[in-house]
Amino acid sequence: MGLEVSSGFNTARQDHVNKILQIFRIDSDDEIWATDENSTTTGPEDEAGILKGNASMLGGWESLAYSKLELESDAANARMIVHLWKTYFCWQYGSHCVVYRPVFIRDMALGDYHQQMSGFMGGNKNGLSTPALALGADFMNRAKLLLAAEMDKPSNVPTIQGLLLLGQRECACGNLSQGWMYTGMAFRAMRDLGIHLDCNRLPIFGFGTMSAEDREVRRRLFWSAFTWDKIMSLALGRTPTSNAWQNASPGPIVDDTEDDSEWKPYFWDDAMPPELTHYPVQKSLMTSNFRHFIKLCEIIQKIIMRLYNGRVTRIRSHNFVDQMKHRLTEWMDQLPSGLKLNVNALPEHCPPPHIFSTKIYLPNAVPVRTAAPPSITASAAATCTRMAEELHQLFLLYSKTFKLRNMTYTLTWSMYSAATINAIDFQSTDPAVAAAASPRLSMSLHVLERGMLTDSWHPEGK
Structure with a gap:
């Protein structure tokens, strides 16, 4: 009986090792590459279909979110929030893709946007344009107050996203120590939530079954932290903290709907500078x-x-x-x-x-x-x-x-x-x-x- 159990355990362990080797590829130089196209798939086709179907409703969610802002805020405040929102997605979002935009916009339209948006705006240095410049310090103070409240709660995805945005904002403002601290807190919270783990194996690790959108949010959040970590590592001369080779990464990003969306410069009050009229x-x-x-x-x-x-x-x-x-x-x-x-x-x-x-x-x-x-x-x-x-x-x-x-x-x-x-x-x-x-x-x-x-x-x- 003991031999049978031992044999079964060894077989299961070998199966686990084989699956890990399928996720990673080891080159002749003994380097493990988590992003190798030959070893990672682009995600299940049914999952990609679900995500793209939901993403196709982004325009409707945006309109609903704008309307909700106007109903629940005064006109000036709603206008400022929309401005910061558009500024971030135009100029800063694409560098690290901290949030999964379709889910973020939908939650803004259906949920309580105040808490989410305050932390979001606090990390958006590119929103510091006139007249938003005068409100930048206020938004940052609000974000810090919300962060303090979140520290008494279990780790969660919105807080991690906010920490990464705050870290980027502080570094951009020259506050490198604060940026390093916020980013480090985000990394610890990510590991607490198991965001570094393979999304397809989350039930095995005790995280239960997640929707396609939840898995995509985790994947994007992991790679966002991974890329921002390399920026900080080079800029500050410090060893990288977020690694993809220590564990099976959550897998590649699946939804590529945003590739086909149009990009054009955005400025305050939609006032396009003359030199960009024909962009x-x-x-x-x-x-x-x-x-x-x-x-x-x-x-x-x-x-x-x-x-x-x-x-x-x-x-x-x-x-x-x-x-x-x-x-x-x-x-x-x-x-x-x-x-x-x-x-x-x-x-x-x-x-x-x-x-x-x-x-x-x-x-x-x-x-x-x-x-x-x-x-x-x-x-x-x-x-x-x-x-x-x-x-x-x-x-x-x-x-x-x-x-x-x-x-x-x-x-x-x-x-x-x-x-x-x-x-x-x-x-x-x-x-x-x-x-x-x-x-x-x-x-x-x-x-x-x-x-x-x-x-x-x-x-x-x-």
Whole structure:
């Protein structure tokens, strides 16, 4: 009897291991990739159908939510909430997709929007445009009060979403310690809820059966935290906290309905600046862009953990750098045409900010080891200069189209990284190198100055 039980246990354990190996793929370099297309599916077809069917009702839910705001608030307050709402979804939402928009809008229309929206607005730095600027501190104080009340309750998804938004908001405002703290609280609460676990196996882990929408919310929340963690890790020089390789991740995002939605710039009171009057309406490609950004962030995590976290042998380091370069090249080749930005053939108008943000984040993934042989150091220096030149061209495009409005933390930090290279090149003893770096350095400082000014979120861009 004991042998039969032991045999059954070993068989069950092996089945569990096999399922985990089906979720992950282990390369010859012993790296586990949670986002490998060959090892993860895009989700059950019936689940995708349910999600897309519900998402198709988004327009109706938005109208209902607007009407409810007008009925339950005074006109001025309702107008401000709608403005902050639209500003977030236009300029900031696509970078990390903290909320699942169809469910969020539906709950706003059917539930008590006050608590949800206050925390939501408090994390929205891009909403700090005039006249919203005067109310920014008030909204932040309200969000903190609501957060304090939530801390006495069990972990829940809305609170985690609010913590991530607050973390992003504080970092964008220069309050890095507060941003780090809020983000860390979100990570702990996520693990408390098991959001890092495979959605298809949640009943096994004791979380019961969840609807297709609940699973999609968890998946997006996990990957949102995962990508934001890599931004903070690079910007603050700290080890990543949210990892996809420690456990079976909740799985890939299923609903891609937002890819077909239209994106166009939004400003206060729908007052479109003259230079954007003829801006072409574009497909948002929101989900597709986020999926590829997740893959890029996983590559960046591997680079940080292998090259910059502890000591590594030189030979293994060189091999790993070559492997990561191949991964990055492969990632670029797999980008759909709508997500590619070739600096040698830039479009007339800058693409939506979430697409632009993914492109400018790529140069930060280039693996460079400081204690490298002279030949590699020279090659790395040339690569850094080339990346700084590319960022210069990309920001010229963004400035031409959007006048450096509504810049997120990722944008300003990426330019800061380029500015360090431009400053080094500007001091070069080679006159040609120094001369080429001069306009780049000037542009870098201009972008950083605009990023520090609250006026950079003004609808007129003044």
